[in-house]
Amino acid sequence: MYLFCSLWEFHSSFHCLPSWRVDKKDLWPVNMYPPKFIAVHSYIVYTFISSKITLQYSPKQDVKLILVFDRYPYEVIEEIADFITKGSGMRPKIGIICGSGLGSLADMIQDPKIFEYEKIPNFPVSTVEGHAGRLVVGTLEGATVMAMQGRFHFYEGYPLAKCSMPVRVMKLCGVEYLFATNAAGGINPRFAVGDIMLMHDHVNMLGFAGNSPLQGPNDPRFGPRFPALVNSYNKDLINKAIEIAKAMGIESNIHVGVYSCLGGPNYETIAELKALRMMGVDAVGMSTVHEVITARHCDMKVFAFSLITNKCATEYSDKKDDEANHDEVMAVAKNRQKACCELVSRLIREIHLASA
Ligand SMILES: O=P(O)(O)O[C@@H]1C[C@H](O)[C@@H](CO)O1
Numbered sequence: 001m002y003l004f005c006s007l008w009e010f011h012s013s014f015h016c017l018p019s020w021r022v023d024k025k026d027l028w029p030v031n032m033y034p035p036k037f038i039a040v041h042s043y044i045v046y047t048f049i050s051s052k053i054t055l056q057y058s059p060k061q062d063v064k065l066i067l068v069f070d071r072y073p074y075e076v077i078e079e080i081a082d083f084i085t086k087g088s089g090m091r092p093k094i095g096i097i098c099g100s101g102l103g104s105l106a107d108m109i110q111d112p113k114i115f116e117y118e119k120i121p122n123f124p125v126s127t128v129e130g131h132a133g134r135l136v137v138g139t140l141e142g143a144t145v146m147a148m149q150g151r152f153h154f155y156e157g158y159p160l161a162k163c164s165m166p167v168r169v170m171k172l173c174g175v176e177y178l179f180a181t182n183a184a185g186g187i188n189p190r191f192a193v194g195d196i197m198l199m200h201d202h203v204n205m206l207g208f209a210g211n212s213p214l215q216g217p218n219d220p221r222f223g224p225r226f227p228a229l230v231n232s233y234n235k236d237l238i239n240k241a242i243e244i245a246k247a248m249g250i251e252s253n254i255h256v257g258v259y260s261c262l263g264g265p266n267y268e269t270i271a272e273l274k275a276l277r278m279m280g281v282d283a284v285g286m287s288t289v290h291e292v293i294t295a296r297h298c299d300m301k302v303f304a305f306s307l308i309t310n311k312c313a314t315e316y317s318d319k320k321d322d323e324a325n326h327d328e329v330m331a332v333a334k335n336r337q338k339a340c341c342e343l344v345s346r347l348i349r350e351i352h353l354a355s356a
């Protein structure tokens with residue numbers, strides 16, 4: 001049985017132990033906390049006062065304390081970035097986040113230096129099928145890149161700041177361009193399964209509900225308190241991608257549109273999909289938006305696309321087999337990985353040539 005205590009609970013308990021809130025009756029009684037545990041608590045409160053920390057404490061394993069950051073202070077992100085740049089001997093310029101089933105984007109990287117997430121200090125772990133959980137650093141089309149084979153989603157239980165924390169790691173590693181990819185349901189009736197939608201805007205449904213990766217104290221070393229998000233998706237990169245798609249002969253499978261992220265893990269109801277369509281959303285998923293917000297906050301250039309892995313039913317009369325499922329999402333991503341890889345690698349080549 002794990003006991004989860006928020007920093008706030010720690011803080012109040014430090015001043016007034018009996019007021020410690022223990023919600024579940026089967027957790028350890030307060031007066032049985034070992035003194036070492038209390039001592040560690042006071043250290044944590046005063047060291048990390050500006051960040052929210054969750055502690056996992058297992059009574060079965062003597063005094064074993066695991067710190068899990070919910071909001072990452074600059075210094076911790078810097079430490080993770082140092083670990084990666086020193087470990088790889090590189091300062092990558094382009095960051096790639098591989099969507100569900102699109103991990104092969106990272107397999108294109110040459111001379112890869114691979115970091116398993118669980119071996120990176122203070123890094124979360126991937127829990128979703130199709131997200132391998134490794135960071136791959138190397139070169140692609142001459143450019144230095146780092147790719148996340150596995151992202152973090154809100155529905156995995158991670159707060160948004162933690163989901164998009166790796167984007168800040170990328171920034172401190174030297175990354176200037178973020179390439180974010182995802183698997184998404186197509187709401188726009190013109191979209192077919194296997195099409196690619198270049199994102200030119202988003203509707204942040206989690207933001208509508210008062211949730212943001214930038215919530216909490218702002219560290220100006222990352223960016224401003226109130227970042228503007230108009231023009232978040234780089235127009236030049238979208239135009240270049242369209243040209244590349246033409247050269248690849250896949251322009252009829254390419255669209256430009258609006259993506260929306262919902263919390264998941266459930267797929268949407270028909271009423272929700274109708275509402276999203278009325279709002280001008282073309283594709284729906286469970287990621288990317290908070291990564292883009294974090295990237296724009298720290299002034300990275302963003303290119304993002306959705307692979308349409310299923311068509312969303314927007315009418316009650318739509319066929320039952322229109323229902324989304326993760327196996328189908330993975331299968332479509334596997335089928336289309338070649339086109340996605342080519343699009344990404346050609347665009348990276350253009351960026352590299354333009355800056356050479
Ligand atoms: O990581 P992405 O956004 O590509 O993954 C999508 C959203 C869910 O994680 C999953 C649902 O099938 O695919």
Ligand SMILES: Nc1nc2[nH]cnc2c(=O)[nH]1
Nearest residue numbers: 183184185284285286324
């Ligand atoms: N929310 C959501 N995410 C997806 N990822 C892949 N397909 C879908 C979908 O239909 N809805």
